[in-house]
Amino acid sequence: MEANYLQKISPRFEYPVVFTRGLFAPGDDTLRAVLEPRVEQRPAPALVFVDDGLLSHYPSLMKEIACKLRAESRWLRLAADPIPVPGGERIKNDYRLIMSVVDACLEYRLCRRSLVFAVGGGAVLDAVGFAASIVHRGLRIVRLPTTTLSQGDSGVGVKTGMNLHGGKNTIGTFWPPFAVINDLEFLTTLSAEHWISGVAEAFKVAVIRDSAFLDFLCERAPDLRARNEAVMHQVVMRSARLHLEHIRLSGDPFEMGDGRPLDFGHWLAHKLESMSGFRMTHGHAVSVGLVVDLTYAALQGWITMSERDRVVRALSQCGLPVSSPLLLERHGDGRLRVLDGLAEFREHVGGRLVLIYPDGIGRIRLVYEVDEDLLEQSLRGQALISD
Numbered sequence: 001m002e003a004n005y006l007q008k009i010s011p012r013f014e015y016p017v018v019f020t021r022g023l024f025a026p027g028d029d030t031l032r033a034v035l036e037p038r039v040e041q042r043p044a045p046a047l048v049f050v051d052d053g054l055l056s057h058y059p060s061l062m063k064e065i066a067c068k069l070r071a072e073s074r075w076l077r078l079a080a081d082p083i084p085v086p087g088g089e090r091i092k093n094d095y096r097l098i099m100s101v102v103d104a105c106l107e108y109r110l111c112r113r114s115l116v117f118a119v120g121g122g123a124v125l126d127a128v129g130f131a132a133s134i135v136h137r138g139l140r141i142v143r144l145p146t147t148t149l150s151q152g153d154s155g156v157g158v159k160t161g162m163n164l165h166g167g168k169n170t171i172g173t174f175w176p177p178f179a180v181i182n183d184l185e186f187l188t189t190l191s192a193e194h195w196i197s198g199v200a201e202a203f204k205v206a207v208i209r210d211s212a213f214l215d216f217l218c219e220r221a222p223d224l225r226a227r228n229e230a231v232m233h234q235v236v237m238r239s240a241r242l243h244l245e246h247i248r249l250s251g252d253p254f255e256m257g258d259g260r261p262l263d264f265g266h267w268l269a270h271k272l273e274s275m276s277g278f279r280m281t282h283g284h285a286v287s288v289g290l291v292v293d294l295t296y297a298a299l300q301g302w303i304t305m306s307e308r309d310r311v312v313r314a315l316s317q318c319g320l321p322v323s324s325p326l327l328l329e330r331h332g333d334g335r336l337r338v339l340d341g342l343a344e345f346r347e348h349v350g351g352r353l354v355l356i357y358p359d360g361i362g363r364i365r366l367v368y369e370v371d372e373d374l375l376e377q378s379l380r381g382q383a384l385i386s387d
């Protein structure tokens with residue numbers, strides 16, 4: 001051995017996460033206030049990719065974005081008009097769509113100091129973020145999330161992804177954003193299904209991290225279903241804060257170690273999404289995943305059956321699904337198909353299987369072995385309320 005180094009590096013990432021309203025309204029200067037001080041090379045070339053699901057609700061959005069950003073010519077140079085991209089899981093399922101984002105970044109000669117704006121739901125943020133992360137080994141991505149789920153969870157985190165080989169997020173990168181700006185006004189136009197999807201992730205993080213927040217969610221479930229905006233804004237912001245705290249304080253932002261607490265309920269959610277041909281939304285699948293894992297935790301005695309029932313009832317009161325016919329689909333040999341999700345999750349995470357369960361409300365238990373009989377019981381009994 002002529003030389004032996006233990007190389008250690010700790011790259012530092014810092015990004016502002018802002019909640020606001022009316023980001024593109026004339027006179028609003030949030031974009032400038034958040035971004036200008038962080039841009040060293042002026043004017044920074046920029047491209048904007050916009051979720052096409054927004055366009056029917058906001059017919060003048062493309063013009064408003066272009067107008068707003070062109071007015072910032074002191075520090076930003078819009079390289080082209082905003083570019084629409086397919087919204088929802090469609091974009092994550094088709095690598096050609098991702099490559100078209102890569103192509104645009106190269107065609108307009110963006111560099112590592114340029115800004116790529118992604119405006120839309122979690123799927124568009126994941127897909128555009130992934131494309132940006134591989135161009136020149138990483139362009140700066142500014143996320144403008146427009147759904148409850150992306151404002152309260154996916155948009156504020158450090159991951160990108162797309163679906164290949166029929167699996168969820170089989171390709172992706174850890175690539176922290178340059179900034180995240182959430183405009184709460186976008187939430188008003190979401191369909192009922194997507195309005196409530198983000199609430200499932202809020203329940204997820206509340207059950208394992210914050211019992212007071214769980215109380216709030218259970219109390220306000222009917223308001224959330226009735227589209228009470230003030231309550232939803234509180235839910236989204238508190239959920240975002242808990243996700244940010246986890247990523248900042250866990251000591252494992254890039255998920256190298258065992259156990260990913262934010263994946264509570266997700267081994268099953270990802271499987272249900274792919275079994276449904278991605279017709280089931282991520283949030284709906286998470287809700288069913290939570291119910292099954294809460295049932296398993298209650299059967300194991302890690303939480304009480306009445307704690308489990310309270311959450312199941314609240315999820316249902318919000319309008320989230322608490323069961324799915326997919327749970328009891330079987331292979332020819334009689335084995336439940338969803339159980340394949342355990343092996344797929346282990347492969348995705350790497351190393352041995354580690355599942356996340358609550359250990360009492362607000363605490364986490366890492367579990368390395370699954371009792372398949374109990375799990376099957378949980379899958380059968382997921383929707384039942386015991387009292």
Ligand SMILES: NC(=O)c1ccc[n+]([C@@H]2O[C@H](COP(=O)([O-])OP(=O)(O)OC[C@H]3O[C@@H](n4cnc5c(N)ncnc54)[C@H](O)[C@@H]3O)[C@@H](O)[C@H]2O)c1
Pocket residue numbers: 051052053054057086087088089092120121122123124126146147148149150153154155157158159160161186187188189190191194197198282283
């Ligand atoms: N990267 C992460 O850490 C992470 C975490 C959680 C979830 N995710 C991913 O996020 C995705 C789900 O995101 P989502 O729940 O935002 O759904 P989505 O991105 O699929 O968007 C839902 C639908 O709403 C439309 N839409 C977006 N904004 C709208 C608005 N303001 N008004 C009306 N329609 C609007 C979209 O076009 C789409 O059809 C999944 O792919 C999931 O895997 C990623």
Ligand SMILES: [Zn+2]
Pocket residue numbers: 201266282286
């Ligand atoms: Zn999720």
